[in-house]
Every structure is written in structure tokens, then in C-alpha cells.
Amino acid sequence: MNFARAYAVSAAALIAAGVWLSPQTAQAQTLVWEDNFNGPSIDGEKWIYDVGDGCQIGLCGWGNNELQYYTSRPENARIENGSLVIEARRENFGSRGFTSARLKTEGRMHFKYGTLEARIKVPDLRNGLWPAYWMLGTTGNWPARGEIDLLEMGSAAAIAANMTNRRVGAAVHWDYQGSQADFGQDFNSGSDLNGGFHTYRLTWDPQFVRVSIDGQQFFEFAISNIEGASLHEFHAPYFLLLNLAVGGSYTGIPSADGITAPLPGRMEIDYIRLYQNPGSSLYTGANPPSGKFGVFTERNDMNARLNYNGDANLYLWNNLTPIAASPFEGSQLMAYRANAGAWYGLGVATDYKNMSRFAPGKLKFHMRTTTPSIFKIGISTSFGDSWIDFVNGGQQYGLVRDGQWHEVSIPFSAFHDLDLHAVKQMFMLVSDPPGSNVEVFIDNVYYQDL
Ligand SMILES: [Ca+2]
Numbered sequence: 044m045n046f047a048r049a050y051a052v053s054a055a056a057l058i059a060a061g062v063w064l065s066p067q068t069a070q071a072q073t074l075v076w077e078d079n080f081n082g083p084s085i086d087g088e089k090w091i092y093d094v095g096d097g098c099q100i101g102l103c104g105w106g107n108n109e110l111q112y113y114t115s116r117p118e119n120a121r122i123e124n125g126s127l128v129i130e131a132r133r134e135n136f137g138s139r140g141f142t143s144a145r146l147k148t149e150g151r152m153h154f155k156y157g158t159l160e161a162r163i164k165v166p167d168l169r170n171g172l173w174p175a176y177w178m179l180g181t182t183g184n185w186p187a188r189g190e191i192d193l194l195e196m197g198s199a200a201a202i203a204a205n206m207t208n209r210r211v212g213a214a215v216h217w218d219y220q221g222s223q224a225d226f227g228q229d230f231n232s233g234s235d236l237n238g239g240f241h242t243y244r245l246t247w248d249p250q251f252v253r254v255s256i257d258g259q260q261f262f263e264f265a266i267s268n269i270e271g272a273s274l275h276e277f278h279a280p281y282f283l284l285l286n287l288a289v290g291g292s293y294t295g296i297p298s299a300d301g302i303t304a305p306l307p308g309r310m311e312i313d314y315i316r317l318y319q320n321p322g323s324s325l326y327t328g329a330n331p332p333s334g335k336f337g338v339f340t341e342r343n344d345m346n347a348r349l350n351y352n353g354d355a356n357l358y359l360w361n362n363l364t365p366i367a368a369s370p371f372e373g374s375q376l377m378a379y380r381a382n383a384g385a386w387y388g389l390g391v392a393t394d395y396k397n398m399s400r401f402a403p404g405k406l407k408f409h410m411r412t413t414t415p416s417i418f419k420i421g422i423s424t425s426f427g428d429s430w431i432d433f434v435n436g437g438q439q440y441g442l443v444r445d446g447q448w449h450e451v452s453i454p455f456s457a458f459h460d461l462d463l464h465a466v467k468q469m470f471m472l473v474s475d476p477p478g479s480n481v482e483v484f485i486d487n488v489y490y491q492d493l
């Protein structure tokens with residue numbers, strides 16, 4: 044109610060200032076991205092999975108004590124009758140008693156500002172199912188990356204109020220002076236929301252984040268006080284997530300015997316459509332590079348390369364001291380000493396890069412070292428980290444540990460679970476603690492597409 048009054052005041056002020064935006068203006072937004080889920084299978088150009096129970100990234104239960112194991116199997120996520128189906132099942136899998144799926148557009152579709160409309164059907168949630176249609180910021184650590192929840196159902200409070208299938212929550216989470224800040228509002232429907240499709244709309248502009256169901260707005264959050272309320276998170280790009288969790292802190296159900304919802308339970312998404320105005324931002328990984336892509340090289344035969352004055356950074360993570368040495372080519376190289384007894388590592392981080400055209404090709408670099416220790420070379424993507432182990436005496440991909448420069452050439456097909464559509468760290472090196480001090484030199488790092 045207070046929001047209705049506030050809205051009337053601001054509308055009057057806008058009219059007085061002569062900047063009232065007519066509904067026609069709002070409708071003039073352009074459709075810039077959509078998935079109608081009408082194809083034969085889930086579109087890997089638009090979606091990637093989070094797989095597992097979260098423990099593999101140190102976040103068991105995905106930070107919420109969720110009970111399910113997320114898979115990328117069709118049992119848990121598939122296209123059916125023109126909808127994306129996410130199915131939660133009762134089955135033992137990877138030490139968990141339930142399976143489900145979580146899909147995201149990370150590295151495939153990021154946007155800032157716009158109108159996002161989705162048509163979604165939730166299953167009978169009673170009790171313990173937790174469907175979520177939400178967004179995370181593309182940069183930084185939670186909560187400083189920002190989170191916008193557009194649909195969550197099955198909360199402990201809704202269960203207690205006997206509103207499990209009728210209450211929808213929307214919320215935002217951000218960082219305020221180093222602490223987590225939250226704001227949420229609910230919609231209580233007069234009838235059950237499961238069993239039928241409903242339309243959820245986000246309208247996001249530099250002033251407000253608003254969410255409606257079937258045209259009825261129930262969430263509004265003012266974001267224009269960027270400095271005062273520390274709201275930078277809501278003026279940066281986000282990606283989408285869809286999942287159907289089982290149990291967990293939101294539901295207040297911490298163990299399998301509390302899950303009484305009929306299973307399998309299916310969350311269905313008919314479509315998601317994004318409309319934007321000029322000046323909004325959209326990333327879809329369009330026009331990906333090919334040929335040779337320079338990661339750390341000065342050679343002039345690259346088709347494109349990282350810009351270390353732009354979005355690329357070389358990070359020394361641990362136990363690496365720069366030393367003077369001659370490069371393999373050009374004027375720069377990675378040249379470091381690592382002390383005995385401690386792990387060492389470095390990484391080249393960038394904004395997301397669509398490197399999918401390099402899938403049939405190779406990661407190439409020159410390396411010079413005498414270390415007998417085990418080290419690994421990795422790439423970090425929206426699907427996680429992927430590593431190739433270099434064990435002395437094992438597969439060396441061209442490296443000889445004789446203190447001379449050698450070209451190392453690793454087929455991308457040798458990396459497991461590599462999501463080249465969304466690369467975040469293009470080159471990583473990590474070593475077990477060496478037995479004695481070592482020197483490591485790397486230069487001429489690039490991706491080649493065949
Ligand atoms: Ca559809």
C-alpha cells in the first residue's frame with residue numbers, strides 16, 4: 044500500500060517535470076533474447092548446468108543445505124511439449140537421496156536492465172520442493188555480486204501458513220558495507236499456483252527492480268540511491284538460473300524424511316523472453332574468435348588477443364617471485380622462482396570469452412623448467428575448473444624438463460568438463476609443493492583452433 048502512494052507521488056513529479064513515459068514507450072522495447080523451449084533438446088548455446096551437491100566447490104548443499112544432487116541427465120532436465128522440464132526425483136545418486144537440475148545462462152546470456160518475461164508452472168510443493176527462477180551478478184563474490192530472485196516458492200513460512208502452493212516470493216540480496224543485505228516481498232494467491240502456467244515479469248531500469256505475476260506487481264525495490272545504499276550490484280549484468288531444489292534452509296526441511304511432496308515433481312518453463320531499450324547491455328558471446336587467440340604472447344600472427352590494459356589480468360596466487368630472464372619471444376614472459384615446501388600457482392583471468400570455435404584445437408605455450416614436481420595446467424569456465432596433470436615421466440605434451448624452451452601443445456579434448464563457451468580463466472598453473480626451490484618460465488601462450 045505504501046508503494047502505491049509512493050508511486051503516485053513519483054508519477055505526479057514526473058508529469059510535472061514533463062518526463063512521463065507513456066505505456067507505448069515501454070512497449071517499444073525490442074525483443075533481444077528468447078528461449079521458447081520448442082526445439083528437440085536443451086540449447087547448449089543458451090544454457091549450462093550446475094552439477095553435483097555443491098561440495099566440489101566447497102559449498103555442500105549449494106550453501107542452503109539442499110538435499111538433492113543436480114545432474115545434466117534428461118531424467119532431470121529435458122524439453123517436452125514445448126517446455127523446459129526440470130524434474131526432481133527420489134533416487135540415490137552421488138550420496139544424496141534426491142536428484143534434480145539447475146540450469147543457468149552464465150557465459151551465454153548476461154544482461155543489464157530490461158523486461159524479462161517467463162511463463163512457468165510449478166509442481167505440488169507440499170512439502171519440501173523449492174522451485175526458483177532467479178539471477179546472479181556476473182562478477183565478484185556473493186553477496187557483492189548481487190542476486191535477484193524472481194520466483195521462489197515453498198518457504199518454511201509459507202508451509203507454516205498453509206500457503207505452500209499459493210505464496211510466491213521475490214527478493215534481492217547485495218552487499219552493504221561488508222555485510223549481506225536482503226529485501227523481499229511475497230504474493231499470496233487466492234488459489235493454488237501449481238498445475239497451471241503463470242506469467243512472471245521482471246521490469247528493471249536504473250530506478251527500480253519490479254516483479255509481477257500475471258500482470259499484478261508484488262515486488263518493488265528502488266535502486267537509484269547507488270552510493271548511499273550501496274546498490275552498485277543492481278547496475279551490472281546478471282545471468283539467469285532455473286532450478287528445483289529439494290529441502291534446504293528456505294523450506295525449513297533439513298532431512299529426507301521431511302520431504303512429503305509427490306515425486307517426481309516437475310517445474311515447467313514454456314518460454315523466457317528478454318526485451319530491452321537502447322542503452323541496456325546484453326552479452327550473448329556472439330562472434331566468437333577463431334584461428335589463433337593470444338593469451339600471453341607478443342607474436343603478430345594472432346587473429347585476436349587478450350588486452351592486459353582491458354579485461355585481462357595475470358594473478359600470482361601463491362609462492363611465485365618474479366625473476367629476470369630472457370623471453371621466448373617478444374619482450375615479456377612469465378618468469379618466477381618458487382620456494383620449496385609450498386604450493387605455487389598463477390592464473391590469467393578475463394571477462395567471459397566464448398572460445399567454442401577452439402574446441403577441435405589446442406592450448407599451446409612454451410615452457411622452460413627443470414622441476415621434477417607434479418604440476419597441472421588448467422582452464423576455468425562456467426562449468427568449473429578443468430586440469431591436465433603433468434607427472435614427471437607421464438604424458439608431457441611436448442615438455443622436456445631440461446631447462447630449455449619446449450613447446451607444450453594440449454588438445455582441448457584432453458580437458459574433462461571443459462565449457463569453452465564461457466571461459467573465465469584462460470590459463471592456470473598450479474604445482475604441488477616442490478622439494479627444492481624451482482624456476483618456471485612460460486611464454487607464447489595461445490589458443491589455436493586446429
Ligand atoms: Ca514453449
Ligand SMILES: [Ca+2]
Binds near residue numbers: 339370371372376487
Ligand atoms: Ca613474450
